[in-house]
Every structure is written in C-alpha cells, then in structure tokens.
Amino acid sequence: MARVIAVTSGKGGIGKSNFVLNVGICLAKMDQRVLLLDGDLGLSNLDILMGLMPQKSLDDVFRGKVPVDHIIVETDYKVRLLPASSGLVDWADLPEEKELDLVHRLMKVSGDADIILVDTSSGTSTHQIAFLSCLSEIILGSNDEPTSVTENYSLIKALKNAGYSGRVGLFSSMVPDYVSGHTLFKQLSTPAQRFLDMQADYMGPVCSDQRLQTAITEQVPVVVRFPTSDIAKCYRVIASTLLSQTGQPINLERFWIRFLQMVREASLPKARREVSFDFEVPKEGIPPALEKTMDAILEEQRRTRQLMERLVYIMEGPLRGRMHEHIDG
Numbered sequence: 001m002a003r004v005i006a007v008t009s010g011k012g013g014i015g016k017s018n019f020v021l022n023v024g025i026c027l028a029k030m031d032q033r034v035l036l037l038d039g040d041l042g043l044s045n046l047d048i049l050m051g052l053m054p055q056k057s058l059d060d061v062f063r064g065k066v067p068v069d070h071i072i073v074e075t076d077y078k079v080r081l082l083p084a085s086s087g088l089v090d091w092a093d094l095p096e097e098k099e100l101d102l103v104h105r106l107m108k109v110s111g112d113a114d115i116i117l118v119d120t121s122s123g124t125s126t127h128q129i130a131f132l133s134c135l136s137e138i139i140l141g142s143n144d145e146p147t148s149v150t151e152n153y154s155l156i157k158a159l160k161n162a163g164y165s166g167r168v169g170l171f172s173s174m175v176p177d178y179v180s181g182h183t184l185f186k187q188l189s190t191p192a193q194r195f196l197d198m199q200a201d202y203m204g205p206v207c208s209d210q211r212l213q214t215a216i217t218e219q220v221p222v223v224v225r226f227p228t229s230d231i232a233k234c235y236r237v238i239a240s241t242l243l244s245q246t247g248q249p250i251n252l253e254r255f256w257i258r259f260l261q262m263v264r265e266a267s268l269p270k271a272r273r274e275v276s277f278d279f280e281v282p283k284e285g286i287p288p289a290l291e292k293t294m295d296a297i298l299e300e301q302r303r304t305r306q307l308m309e310r311l312v313y314i315m316e317g318p319l320r321g322r323m324h325e326h327i328d329g
C-alpha cells in the first residue's frame with residue numbers, strides 16, 4: 001500500500017517543491033515507484049522544474065475532457081507527475097456522484113505507487129490543515145529566518161489542534177552546514193515537544209547551494225544536473241532516511257476525498273481569506289500582529305507574482321514551440 005508524504009511549511013519559498021522533486025527522483029533511483037502530486041493549487045511548478053509543459057491537468061478531468069489516467073505525465077526521471085488544478089476552475093460545481101467517481105479513478109491510477117509525495121502550498125489555512133490532518137506522514141521545511149521557525153511552530157500547533165497524530169519530519173533548508181541544520185531542527189523541535197507535546201524526527205539538512213539556481217534555470221532537477229554536488233548528496237541522504245523508516249500507509253480513498261475537498265475550498269474566491277487587523281498598538285516597536293499581517297500581505301504579493309509568471313510562461317508556450325522549430329530548422 002502506498003505511503004503518502006506531504007511536504008509543507010508555514011512560510012513560503014523555503015525549498016519545498018525542489019525537495020519533493022529531488023527526493024522523489026532519488027527514491028525512484030532506489031527502485032521505488034514514485035508519484036509526485038502537485039498540491040500547490042494555482043502555483044504548482046513541479047512541471048516547470050522538470051522543463052515539462054503538461055497539456056492537461058486535473059481541471060480538464062473536471063471539465064470531462066479527459067480521463068484521469070491521461071493527465072499523468074511519465075517523466076525522464078522515473079517519477080510520474082500528477083499535475084494539479086490551476087485553481088481557476090470552480091470545483092464547487094462538481095456534483096457529488098462525479099466526485100466519488102473521480103476519487104475511485106484517482107485511487108486506481110495511484111494504487112500501484114509505493115510513495116506519493118505531495119507538494120503543498122505554505123501556510124495554515126483551514127482547508128490546508130484539514131487536508132494535512134488526514135495524513136499520517138508530513139514533512140516540514142524550515143530555513144533559519146525567525147519567521148520561518150515561528151510559522152512552522154504555528155503550523156505544528158494547528159495540526160495538533162486538528163487532532164493530527166501522525167509522524168512529523170523536519171528538514172533544515174538552505175543551511176550552510178550540518179551543524180547549523182541540526183541547531184535549526186532543535187530550535188523548532190524542542191518547543192514543539194515541550195509546549196505542544198509533538199515529537200518531530202530530523203530528516204536532515206538541505207544545504208544552501210547556488211547550483212540549485214542553475215539547475216532551476218536550466219529546468220533540470222539538481223540531482224540529475226549536478227549529481228555529485230553537496231545539495232544532491234543531502235537529497236539522497238534524506239531519501240535513504242525516508243526508506244529506512246517504517247511506512248505509515250493510509251486509506252487512499254480518504255486521502256483523495258480530502259484532497260478534492262481541499263481543491264474545492266481553495267478554488268473559492270480568494271477574497272474570503274482572512275487577514276486580521278485585530279490588535280492593540282503598543283507604545284513602542286512593531287506589534288507582532290502587524291508584523292504578521294505585513295508578512296501575509298508580502299506573501300500574497302509573492303504568490304501573485306508567481307502566478308503571473310506562470311501565466312506568462314503558459315501563454316508563451318506556443319511561441320516557444322515555434323521558436324524551437326525555427327532554430328531546429
């Protein structure tokens with residue numbers, strides 16, 4: 001039975017998508033059948049990181065244009081990819097009986113995977129927590145910015161409040177060395193254990209490495225482009241650590257039901273997202289609530305920019321194709 005592992009973080013931009021892609025490829029090299037699931041709705045980018053342009057996504061399945069097995073992409077890296085929804089389709093319109101049918105089809109196409117790695121969006125939105133809390137294995141990424149650590153603490157707290165009782169793994173992202181990675185792990189795991197009674201396992205560091213940027217620009221996974229780099233070694237060690245753990249298989253039907261629920265809720269108008277201004281202004285210093293709100297606005301801006309970049313990339317697709325034809329003669 002498949003292990004489903006979701007990779008998430010309280011704060012965005014810490015290296016989740018690259019983690020899912022590269023650890024997934026390492027696991028595939030270790031003879032695991034790996035399915036990557038892009039669960040960062042509207043901002044999915046696993047395809048771009050592999051230089052792929054899937055023609056179809058879950059949205060086309062929703063519109064009844066293609067069966068679900070037609071949207072799965074077989075990549076050059078032995079991992080399969082299930083491209084997510086664009087977030088632009090109103091999934092609330094999907095009739096209940098069709099949803100159940102879709103759940104069963106998704107179970108069928110994912111049933112032969114050993115490991116399903118889910119790349120999620122960051123944050124502690126209600127639908128995200130509801131989805132995560134049905135899983136049994138979650139990996140959180142953190143870098144050493146204080147906000148990254150505190151947002152992850154809030155995420156662990158939200159999971160605890162939602163009744164999550166599965167495994168929590170942590171990886172330290174963009175750290176200079178192993179010692180800093182472990183220190184960062186302790187910064188988060190110690191208060192989580194003491195104040196929330198939540199135990200976290202250390203998955204290891206993902207060292208800061210400029211070659212990741214080169215690989216991203218060239219749209220080739222870094223473990224393939226620079227297999228002997230420090231960062232590739234980090235991803236390989238994490239993949240081995242994952243394999244050495246006893247898997248916590250979950251009920252796939254429940255997983256896909258919750259996944260579609262998350263897609264449905266995330267496709268609701270974005271204006272419903274709450275940004276709280278409910279705070280007392282103290283005499284000195286920036287109030288933490290204001291800082292949090294400013295962070296939320298900046299995060300929203302970053303995600304909007306990413307979405308725009310992705311739209312431009314998609315719109316330029318046909319043009320790129322013509323240019324390649326022209327160059328190739």
Ligand SMILES: Nc1ncnc2c1ncn2[C@@H]1O[C@H](COP(=O)(O)OP(=O)(O)OP(=O)(O)O)[C@@H](O)[C@H]1O
Nearest residue numbers: 012013014015016017018122174206207208209212
């Ligand atoms: N180990 C690393 N070394 C150097 N740069 C890194 C590392 N990890 C991530 N980055 C940088 O951070 C950027 C964001 O990485 P990635 O897209 O994997 O993060 P993410 O957590 O998925 O972001 P989002 O929350 O927006 O989905 C990369 O484009 C890269 O520039």
Ligand SMILES: [Mg+2]
Nearest residue numbers: 016017040119
């Ligand atoms: Mg991402």
